[in-house]
Amino acid sequence: MKPYLSPLLREQIARQGKYRCACCLGTEELAGMPMTVDHIVPSAAGGPDTEDNLCLACRRCNEFRGTQTHACDPESDETVRLFNPRQQKWNEHFQWSEDGTEIVGKTACGRATITALRMNNPEIMVARRLWVSVGWWPPDD
Template identity: 50%
Template sequence: MAVSEQVKAIIRAQAQNRCGYCRSLQMYVLGILEIDHIIPKAFGGTDNEENLWLACSLCNNYKGIQTDALDPVTQMRVTLFNPRTQQWSEHFAWSEEGTEIRGVTDCGRGTVTALQLNNNIAVTVRRQWVSAGWHPPTE
């Protein structure tokens, strides 16, 4: 069963048209933000609203079917950040220049690593957004 257009519209509104992981706004991203299954369907996740959030294609592609990751500090496996139930600012912070995402909890660090939130493309684009005064976003 596919996610209905009505549910997609609800998710977009709840997510305020921004990626739940890297916080990129729809109006700055080339391509439509995607509906992410927080628990992938491959692991029993559903198309129910409570399992869906918005993600940019970079984050969604890097996430794939991952549900956990290795925290590079503790070397422990941690559950990935859940943008529906967790507050971004409790797990992440922007670097001083506003171009990189820093994990401030084990969950945040694992998610930064697993989703490659500071990949070359993202950091390069964010640098331009900072120059334009569009970034970093506020909560």
């Protein structure tokens, strides 16, 4: 049975993540469902339930990630580690497309993470276009 995460630890992780998905930067309000607490190193691979191994994630990013820790960079064909929000800065690995609807990888890690987590899947692209049209997207920080 999976160990219980205390409400205090969950709130601390959420607050540190600005209540957004650590990967796609989506919010609960825009997703229409609660965020999950994701293990950066999956529990199945021995990852602990500690603050430095946990981040907030939307259900979509969490499910697409699954137990992956590495993925192939589509540009270099090199296998690299996925983005680690506890050790890396989002804006060093990702940026928004000019129209604000697509996450663009700036590094091998960013590109591999986008591909592995399907961060620009067709469904989210439709939602982002709608969010942009009403001024809710992209995040400005």
